[in-house]
Each structure stands twice: as structure tokens, then as C-alpha cells.
Amino acid sequence: MVGRLIQVAKSAYQYPLIFKQLLHTPLLQAPDQEIVYRDSRRLTYRQIGDRIGRLASALGKIGVRPGDTVGVLDWDSNRFLEAFFAIPMMGAVLQTVNVRLSPEQIAYTINHAGASTLLVNDEFVGLLEGLMPQLPKVKTLVAMSDRPSPQTGGLSFVGEYEDLLAAASPDYDFPDFDENTQATTFYTTGTTGLPKGVYYSHRQLVLHTLCELAFFGLASQQGRFSRDDVYMPITPMFHVHAWGFPWAATLAGVKQVYPGRYDPAMLLKLIKTEGVTFTHGVPTILQMLLNAAAAAKTDLIGLKMVVGGSALPKSCRRPVRSPLLLTSDRRTSVATPTPRWSSARGRAWRRRWSICALSIPR
Numbered sequence: 001m002v003g004r005l006i007q008v009a010k011s012a013y014q015y016p017l018i019f020k021q022l023l024h025t026p027l028l029q030a031p032d033q034e035i036v037y038r039d040s041r042r043l044t045y046r047q048i049g050d051r052i053g054r055l056a057s058a059l060g061k062i063g064v065r066p067g068d069t070v071g072v073l074d075w076d077s078n079r080f081l082e083a084f085f086a087i088p089m090m091g092a093v094l095q096t097v098n099v100r101l102s103p104e105q106i107a108y109t110i111n112h113a114g115a116s117t118l119l120v121n122d123e124f125v126g127l128l129e130g131l132m133p134q135l136p137k138v139k140t141l142v143a144m145s146d147r148p149s150p151q152t153g154g155l156s157f158v159g160e161y162e163d164l165l166a167a168a169s170p171d172y173d174f175p176d177f178d179e180n181t182q183a184t185t186f187y188t189t190g191t192t193g194l195p196k197g198v199y200y201s202h203r204q205l206v207l208h209t210l211c212e213l214a215f216f217g218l219a220s221q222q223g224r225f226s227r228d229d230v231y232m233p234i235t236p237m238f239h240v241h242a243w244g245f246p247w248a249a250t251l252a253g254v255k256q257v258y259p260g261r262y263d264p265a266m267l268l269k270l271i272k273t274e275g276v277t278f279t280h281g282v283p284t285i286l287q288m289l290l291n292a293a294a295a296a297k298t299d300l301i302g303l304k305m306v307v308g309g310s311a312l313p314k315s316c317r318r319p320v321r322s323p324l325l326l327t328s329d330r331r332t333s334v335a336t337p338t339p340r341w342s343s344a345r346g347r348a349w350r351r352r353w354s355i356c357a358l359s360i361p362r
Helices: 019-029 045-061 078-089 103-113 122-134 161-166 202-217 240-252 264-274 283-296 347-352
Strands: 034-037 041-044 069-073 093-096 115-121 140-144 182-187 197-201 255-258 278-281 304-307 324-328 333-337 354-357
Touching: 019 045, 019 078, 019 202, 019 240, 034 078, 041 045, 045 078, 045 161, 069 078, 069 103, 078 093, 078 240, 078 255, 093 103, 103 115, 103 122, 103 182, 103 197, 115 122, 122 140, 140 161, 182 202, 182 240, 197 202, 202 240, 240 255, 240 278, 255 264, 264 283, 278 283, 283 304
Parallel strands: 034 255, 069 093, 069 115, 093 182, 115 140, 278 304
Antiparallel strands: 034 041, 182 197, 304 333, 324 333, 324 354
């Protein structure tokens, strides 16, 4: 059945749901807001926007074309955030390579995704040296490093990430295209057989971003994520897009903090010195944070944490000193501070959810 269609003027902009639309608001409303990488780099949203354009220009220069797959092997960083935008925005496909898989599985995922270009943190050069004979589709390598000079081993790189950006134009003309164009691909952890590939369109991920902000933004206090928060991921960006929060945080224009490789001391330092108020991770990450904070005699006052991937174990509930509301089903938990006990009512809630208390005191 077809209803009454509205006739749209030929001059009207159709506004496809593609990633470049997510950058308009933060660049207008929060251009000087900070994006921090570890304790080594501070950038503004304006600078990140500039670097996204430069990355696309640099990738175009080295032969990346719409439809090509570009793999990224990195820890959580401003570079990864730039790739989250630049690669899909130019019509290419971002593969977030799960570096925690076995070498054989990493090679399988890169081959299966058809990646022809890899952006590689030089911490993974040794790994990649052993894999290159198994990667016939990979033609181009770009080195990324926190060192003054990247470690390249026996691999041939077309250049170093920062050098390529410095030599590229920030004025990349990101085109409009069909919102159902593939934007990303990633792979499961391969717990049963080989890792399974998953892919998403621009439309799917833009809608996910909007829904994520609406879901967490509508909360009056419990679990709320707003422009007043300081965001730091502790779900790897190579794992399910860090649950999509980097896109949501960017659209919201909040201060963002990227911790690189997850070192408990560095995570605690960034939480305290940068004022992190919102994060997310699996239960083992929460346990790691609680243990590290206890050992360092450091509190986590004001930190909200979305916990998912599995139900929160009892071991994470024991260090409680003030109430924290936990809503969990068999797979996902959401843990955030609350000033009082809460309870769930209703048949659907009783069937699927349980409520208990933990602590990240506020």
C-alpha cells in the first residue's frame, strides 16, 4: 500500500544520513572543546575537523578510492577517531582490526574484509611482519607512532601518519552519496569457529548515534550522558566501534579523552586529571578499575560507567560503600551512581531485568 507522498522540490536538500552530517553541530557549537590523547596530545574539535580532511586527502593521494576497505590497527587514540570519520566519509569502508585475536585470525579477518590499505600502530609491526606473506590483498601500509620516529622493522610503508597529514590538504570535498553505503566492518571474537564479519551502513550508524544520545540524554540523573560530561572509552575502538560512543560523544561536542593501550595507572590518572565522568566497558574492565583504584587508594567519585557484554558478576558488587543502580539482563549491565535505592516494577521488567547495588560513589 502506498499512501499520499509529499512532493519534494527539486532544489530541496535530501539530507542523507551519512557521517559528515555528524560533524556540523560540534564544529559550530564546540569548536574549541578538547579531545585529549593520553597525556601527550591535546586537540580542539576544529583541529580534529581539519585533520579528518587531511586524512581523507592523504588516503586519496595514496590510492584509496570509494568502496575500498582500509584497516586500522591501533589502540584508542585521536588517530582512530579521525579514521572513524574520514574513511567512511570519503566513501571507503573502515575495518577496525581486532588486534586481540590470534595472528591467524587477524590475517583471516583482513583477507576476508578485502583490506587493501592498513594504518598500523608501530607496536604491531612485529605482528604484521609475520602476517604479510598471508595478506596478498594488502598493497599499502601507513605507519602510526607515539615515538619521534616510527619503528618500521622490515616492512615498507608509504609514509608516517603525521607526515602524510602535514603534507595533505584539509579541504577535502566529502561527497554526498546513498546513506545505505557500507561504512564499516568488524569481526566477532571467533569463540565458535572463525571470526564472523559484520558490516554497517552510514544510515544504520547515524541512527544508532542519534538513538544513543536520546536514550542516555533523556535520563534525569541515572546514567545520563550530556554535554557537561567528559567522555573516555574503555571498550576498544576496534571492538564493536567502542559501542558507537565515539560518534555520539563527537556529535554531542563533549570533551573526549582517549587512553591508548589500557594501562590501569594511566586510566586512573586520566580519570582524575581530565575529570572523566562517563565511560563504558565489560565487567572485567570495571573489576580492573576497582582493583587499581583500591591499590592506589584513589576514589572514582563522579564516574558513570556503562557495563555490557555480560551480566555484572558478584565480584564487582562487593566493594560497595554507597548505592549504585545496576540494571542487567543476561548480556548487558548498565551501572551508574544513584543517590538512593531503586526498584523495577511491571511484568516485562521482572521477566528480563534484575536490580542490585554497587559503588562508584558520587
